[in-house]
Amino acid sequence: MEPTPPHSDAAPRKRARTDGKRCIAIGFEGSANKVGVGIVADDGTIFANVRKTYITPPGTGFLPQETARHHREHVLELAKQAFKIAHMTPNDIDVICFTKGPGIAAPLVSVAVVVRMLAQLWGKPIVGVNHCVAHIEMGRVVTRARxxxxxxxxxxxxxxxxxxxxxxxxxxxxxxxxxxxxxxxxxxxxxxxxxxxxxxxxxxxxxxxxxxxxxxxxxxxxxxxxxxxxxxxxxxxxxxxxxxxxxxxxxxxxxxxxxxxxxxxxxxxxxxxxxxxxxxxxxxxxxxxxxxxxxxxxxxxxxxxxxxxDERFCIDNGAMIAYTGLLSFLQGQVTPIEQTTCTQRYRTDEVPITWRAGEVDEPGD
Missing domain, CATH: 3.30.420.40 (ATPase, nucleotide binding domain)
Structure with missing residues (x-):
């Protein structure tokens, strides 16, 4: 996959690495029947974006507990795959991001538990992300929509x-x-x-x-x-x-x-x-x-x-969680581990979009 170019209208950032390197996040998505892991830099470059879908027989939907089991079985392997594609290790990561909601409870929680474990093993901060906002920010950075x-x-x-x-x-x-x-x-x-x-x-x-x-x-x-x-x-x-x-x-x-x-x-x-x-x-x-x-x-x-x-970025994916989590992280926002819970109902308009504070605030202006 070709790296995605940086978003030309990126907002001013409050946090940056002192060594002059880009901030890099790994994102975990699992709000429905897809579990995904993405690795993204703060300029919007996507180093890896892998996922696996839970497929059920024709005429059936996917049940929460079975979907959660699917995610638990595949999420760590996807993380290894993402690191391999990106030619990175956990030492290269600055923050771990995960989908806090909205979504289906059991799959959400199954991924959040893994994220809490990895954060403690790797000694990395966590940022919880609104799934809907992540779709928007992924769209903005990929298409350069203003x-x-x-x-x-x-x-x-x-x-x-x-x-x-x-x-x-x-x-x-x-x-x-x-x-x-x-x-x-x-x-x-x-x-x-x-x-x-x-x-x-x-x-x-x-x-x-x-x-x-x-x-x-x-x-x-x-x-x-x-x-x-x-x-x-x-x-x-x-x-x-x-x-x-x-x-x-x-x-x-x-x-x-x-x-x-x-x-x-x-x-x-x-x-x-x-x-x-x-x-x-x-x-x-x-x-x-x-x-x-x-x-x-x-x-x-x-x-x-x-x-x-196209489907790389429209369909639920880890890269959108990583990138949106980075936008929050660079504004100084971190989710304490005791608050890394999930919610099925998390409205798009509940999230302060602090990273766009310096932009015009009405469409069309």
Missing amino acids: NPVVLYVSGGNTQVIAFAQGRYRIFGETIDIAVGNCLDRFARILQLPNEPAPGWQIEQLAKQGKQFIELPYVVKGMDVSFSGLLSNISKRATEMLAAETATKADLCFSLQETVFAMLVEVTERAMAHCHSSEVLIVGGVACNERLQDMMRAMVTQRGGSLCAM
């Missing part, structure tokens, strides 16, 4: 976000299930494989769809709702497939077009409100090429630009 409206779409989260008054503010979000959860659950109904991901399977089938089936379109102000839409298409899928009035490809195509149109609508409204010319898409669903195409068409019509990434 101050975009952010669409965060994943299996557990759907939010429209912009930076204002020192925090990432949520302008709109799902009022029930996340868009990734909606896609995953429909993939289970169709008995699609979970490898590499159920959403990816839906995306590939959707490319073959020829018939658009009208589905409920639920946008409430800046918020979206997917649960009623999922119930509707799930019931109709059984009937239409049995009657051969639609194919699986038609259903996937119709689902994608509807939910993505909803997301583009609320994102455009946020752009107008914030006077922004940039949109950054982050999270696992951000890999979807159809979503990127629809968003790009909207942004281009507004004279703006779309900042998008």
Whole structure:
């Protein structure tokens, strides 16, 4: 993997190594069915970014305890692999970062326990990281987005976000299930494989769809709702497939077009409100090429630009945790070991974004 270039708008830093070398962090991610380890420098250079996904049989989801067991079995081997790729040892690391939340409790805790152990063995400080903020900062450093409206779409989260008054503010979000959860659950109904991901399977089938089936379109102000839409298409899928009035490809195509149109609508409204010319898409669903195409068409019509990434950085990974933890660490923030707990609910707007204190604080300025 080519090292990622430094972010051109990096904020002033309060902490630096006295030997003149870059600060380097190792990050551990394990909030859902992926466990990842990344090694990153404070200028945004990514030395290693490895992960392993817990895959279950078609038609099934992943259970918390089984996922936690998977993470415990693989996390140390991934750490060894990351050090080998980066040509480093624990002596080269300045800080260990981990996902504090949000996420699923058992997988989160399984990784946090490993991080506490390694921190004591290596004699390194710890920084707990908000998973959602990490997606945003990874997107900013990789795409060099300056101050975009952010669409965060994943299996557990759907939010429209912009930076204002020192925090990432949520302008709109799902009022029930996340868009990734909606896609995953429909993939289970169709008995699609979970490898590499159920959403990816839906995306590939959707490319073959020829018939658009009208589905409920639920946008409430800046918020979206997917649960009623999922119930509707799930019931109709059984009937239409049995009657051969639609194919699986038609259903996937119709689902994608509807939910993505909803997301583009609320994102455009946020752009107008914030006077922004940039949109950054982050999270696992951000890999979807159809979503990127629809968003790009909207942004281009507004004279703006779309900042998008591939699966290396969209999907949960350790590098995003390492980099965001470094941003906090360089501001003098360290998590005491007795506070290295995890929480399933950790809102994006709860985190003070101290490393952007010297920047303009309204999108579009």
